[in-house]
Amino acid sequence: MAKTKPGIPKGTRDFDPIEIARRDHILNAIREVYRLHGFRPIETPAMENLSTLLGKYGEEGDRLIFRILNSGDFTSRVDDQDWQNKNTGRLSAQLSEKALRYDLTVPFARYVVQHQHKISFPFKRYQMQPVWRADRPQKGRYREFFQCDADVIGTKSLVCEAEIMQIIDKVFSQLNIDVRILFNNRKILAGIAEYIGHPDRLTDITTAIDKIEKAGLESAVGELLQKGLSKDAVDKLKPVLELEGSNDEKLQALETLLAGIPTGIKGIGEVREVFDIVAVSPLHCDLEFDLCLARGLDYYTGAIIEVKSVDVPMGSLCGGGRYDDLTSIFGLSDVSGVGISFGADRIYDVLEAMNRFPDTTGTFSQVLAINFGQKERDYCLPALENLRSIGVQCEMYPEPVKLKKQLQYADKNYIPFVLMAGEEEMKKSLFSLKDMRTGDQEQLMLEQISDVLMKYIDR
């Protein structure tokens, strides 16, 4: 075995214990809220058949899918002509028939179709797993990252949209992040496309609107002119996107503009109904009807949702929407669904920027027993077992090295208490407990130590 300089692929990360505690703080909050709302977990394999994934994310997406090289004699299925021509598109399909999942939505659609006969609809599922993309790594963008999705599939009820608002509100309250929920509806955008005389150009229009936040309204409008929309159309569009006022004022103004365009009016009705249902249990955060919210993905057909941090400028922390036909690519049509996805990595960055992670002291080990030698060790070991039986996380330093070194270990590992027993303690059937945060040290009975630690872990 040759020596290998240790490293990991670019865009991927190791997680140390503190990073895991912090990431779990986020994942647990999301999972808990999903479960409070009756969502059930599923998991799908890291590898999907390439045919399941290809063509679902656009051309750019296809290029970013990590493919698994076939095992065994992978050359046997390769066409010589394709090899001569370096036709990487055709070759990759011959060299590879599996790939790493690129998101959780397509695997979920595949799951629903594959298992449709044992699923009782409406099906509320959550799924929190890593996904992989061969994107160019940069700050905040990784090649392996966690997605945390929840969807309700098999019903068109807007109760589900309202529930998603409640979920978002709860997750960010729990994480102590102030957010605004931005909310729009694809039917309204379709109505607007019709209103400006271009019902056929919805995708171009949403793509342009999607860029307003980054590039500004003028740039978006410029893009539409370039793509062949008439000046008249663009002149009609701009004031719509610039509508101001309260949610209700904007909806009323739109209602006038889109009068006679059924799709648009339907979208407005849906937005109103979601506001009404949400109002029954008011949110802590702002819910804002935002006509400049479009979202890039083609499959949305109703509500679209994004969440922004109030304090930290950053892309959306959570996004989603309703789709009416996601599963038809796998042969099951007319199944409407609505879902959201929390971006755990961005939420991590926001919490870090605001210094709002909880204290991780004592997360892993709450007590270190000092090893003074065999006799003292064997006196302490049953005490540790006793503490474990009431849920205290604790450990014996494995070797009888110098006290200073053992205390340093406790310090470096954020262990808040140290347990010690020497001649004196053993004679009195006591233990010394040192609080590493204050330096205080007391001789106590094991039951007293249990009490101190129960109080500590219940804090």
Add this chain to the structure above:
Amino acid sequence: MAKTKPGIPKGTRDFDPIEIARRDHILNAIREVYRLHGFRPIETPAMENLSTLLGKYGEEGDRLIFRILNSGDFTSRVDDQDWQNKNTGRLSAQLSEKALRYDLTVPFARYVVQHQHKISFPFKRYQMQPVWRADRPQKGRYREFFQCDADVIGTKSLVCEAEIMQIIDKVFSQLNIDVRILFNNRKILAGIAEYIGHPDRLTDITTAIDKIEKAGLESAVGELLQKGLSKDAVDKLKPVLELEGSNDEKLQALETLLAGIPTGIKGIGEVREVFDIVAVSPLHCDLEFDLCLARGLDYYTGAIIEVKSVDVPMGSLCGGGRYDDLTSIFGLSDVSGVGISFGADRIYDVLEAMNRFPDTTGTFSQVLAINFGQKERDYCLPALENLRSIGVQCEMYPEPVKLKKQLQYADKNYIPFVLMAGEEEMKKSLFSLKDMRTGDQEQLMLEQISDVLMKYIDR
């Protein structure tokens, strides 16, 4: 987008909510016990550099590693001559520079070396993540499966071996599986190899011993003769492997046989010391010194451990041992460690065979609120929010469909309680709560319902 018949790669699995609840029952037990013993979690990326993995698992292992096809123009680095010759070994290295992790041990060794300057040794880490192997799928053997590892690295103290015994004992007690821990020491096997005159043939001898359980002693002995061991040597070996009696009797007999062979005597001393430390806090399960335990992996140098179910005939549920030089392949030598790995999938199969999974009723949703229409729905929604605030998992049926259909939904999803409110309840500011298990139904105030459900979730 063409229709694709939905399916997943062979050897991989989807997990439905019940399967996840059951798998989590196992993973949580292992995680909790690891944490009770002061182990800290790390995670490593699914993809490692191919150079990190290759050559660590033997030739067969190298073949079973899933490789990631390079992105972009992957043909550019391929040597034409190698392509002509279909040299798949060389080609795969040119087509691929990353691969999916094959186990958690090599990534852990890589992690320790890469982050050695921020790790405070001894380092107690656990890691519970999936691994991937291009093995031929068969019953109980998957291409994606979970490993649950814990290691202490940076100390030779046998306190760690004893701690591993405690961990195994606790995990299986908690899972309600009766097990026997089998325990041996590579130094004893080395001593035996010397005793029979073949100190140079330790690998052949351990490989043969490793097969005794499946193929029997005679077959193992036959293999050794075939490999060129003398009949004299084999005649000396057989009675050693057939030693009977208590742990202490076997150790005493060995002590006589291996007198004058320092390695063997050292191994016996280590085994005795582990027994002594364990005896300070006696185990619930049997700990058995087993000379026929060898374990296949080359890197073990001290204790070796395996765990068997008492009731269900199956391979080992957990295994591990001490290694003295695992990290030297990455450039850090003289770092001794000891670790174990629980096989979550086999444990799953044992629990299933014995029908010992806990009841999963009410795991995901504890209350379904019946949707009788807008007014009733809006009366119930705040009550659900109220229940969520005390930790009750609950949901509103999204559409006002027939009661029967809604009750069926509760039934199929194992939801134990149904909340209903019609004219009468609303007038009295009450709710009807139906217990789906008994069929009992009562009109209650919200606080009373909270009490019933608190009791249910605390059960």
